[in-house]
Amino acid sequence: xxxxxxxxxxxxxxxxxxxxxxxxxxxxxxxxxxxxxxxxxxxxxxxxxxxxxxxxxxxxxxxxxxxxxxxxxxxxxxxxxxxxxxxxxxxxxxxxxxxxxxxxxxxxxxxxxxx
Amino acid sequence: xxxxxxxxxxxxxxxxxxxxxxxxxxxxxxxxxxxxxxxxxxxxxxxxxxxxxxxxxxxxxxxxxxxxxxxxxxxxxxxxxxxxxxxxxxxxxxxxxxxxxxxxxxxxxx
Numbered sequence: 001x002x003x004x005x006x007x008x009x010x011x012x013x014x015x016x017x018x019x020x021x022x023x024x025x026x027x028x029x030x031x032x033x034x035x036x037x038x039x040x041x042x043x044x045x046x047x048x049x050x051x052x053x054x055x056x057x058x059x060x061x062x063x064x065x066x067x068x069x070x071x072x073x074x075x076x077x078x079x080x081x082x083x084x085x086x087x088x089x090x091x092x093x094x095x096x097x098x099x100x101x102x103x104x105x106x107x108x109x110x111x112x113x114x115x
Numbered sequence: 116x117x118x119x120x121x122x123x124x125x126x127x128x129x130x131x132x133x134x135x136x137x138x139x140x141x142x143x144x145x146x147x148x149x150x151x152x153x154x155x156x157x158x159x160x161x162x163x164x165x166x167x168x169x170x171x172x173x174x175x176x177x178x179x180x181x182x183x184x185x186x187x188x189x190x191x192x193x194x195x196x197x198x199x200x201x202x203x204x205x206x207x208x209x210x211x212x213x214x215x216x217x218x219x220x221x222x223x224x225x
Contacts, residue, residue: 004158033211043159043202045212056211091158098211103149106158 002026004107006092012113013082021077021110023092032075033093033104034067036060043091049075050098082114117142117207119216127222128193136188136201136219144208148186150179151202153218159202162188193223 005024013019025032034046048055049067066078075094079086089109096102120139128134140148147166151159163172165181172179176197178189188201200220204213 031211035213042217043204043213043215045214048211058212093158103161103164104159104213105161106151108156108158 002105004092004094004105006090006107006110008110009108010111010113012115015084015114016081018078018080019082019112021079021090021092021112023075023077023107024073025075025092025094026096026105027073029094029096029105031055031095031098032067032069033095034077035091035093035106036088037091037109038088046077079112082112084114087112087114117205117214119203119205119214121201121203121216121219123219124217125220125222127224128190130194130223130225131192133189133191133193136190136221138186138188138203138216139184140186140203140205141184142205142207142214146206146208146210148181149204149206149213150177150186150188151204153200153202162201190221193221195223195225197221198223 007022032049035043037043045058047057047061064080068076089111091106091109093104093106095104118141122137147164150162153159163179168183170181176191180187200218202218204215
């Protein structure tokens with residue numbers, strides 16, 4: 001069964017550094033998402049992406065964050081100037097159509113640790 | 116603001132002991148309510164989508180139901196492999212993002 005794959009599985013970075021989290025969505029999916037889960041807290045929506053542009057973003061997704069689909073297969077989340085509070089598990093997800101009619105398929109996440 | 120509250124936070128059952136997990140929600144124009152299963156160190160795995168009050172969906176030992184204010188995930192004769200965190204999420208009308216609850220951590224003891 002096709003899967004969403006995320007790399008790396010664990011990223012450690014120093015405060016103030018930039019990180020790029022990478023995702024390969026399922027190949028025939030058109031909608032892409034990033035969510036995050038701070039340890040012990042809820043899964044939170046960050047951003048959705050469709051047709052090479054942001055479709056919706058949450059209040060969390062401020063100017064520090066950006067997303068890109070640099071080629072036909074990868075979907076990336078960039079965090080500029082990381083803060084301690086950015087430490088979390090970041091999940092990429094994709095869906096064949098919008099998430100209402102087709103379910104989201106999540107990757108296994110990248111654990112980001114900011115020191 | 117959309118809100119999802121799940122109860123109990125944790126539940127320990129004996130193998131074969133049926134029970135229900137609750138998801139209470141407030142949302143502006145429910146587009147869909149979703150149940151996911153999350154195993155440790157993994158991403159959420161889709162289980163069900165419910166669209167309107169009165170709807171029910173079943174999969175193996177799981178059955179999800181929906182009213183205008185809450186959803187239940189009924190687990191019948193659970194097995195140890197059903198141990199996981201079960202997440203409920205809602206999607207509001209016109210929104211892409213899902214609002215998740217904190218989940219119910221379910222442990223099935225042999």
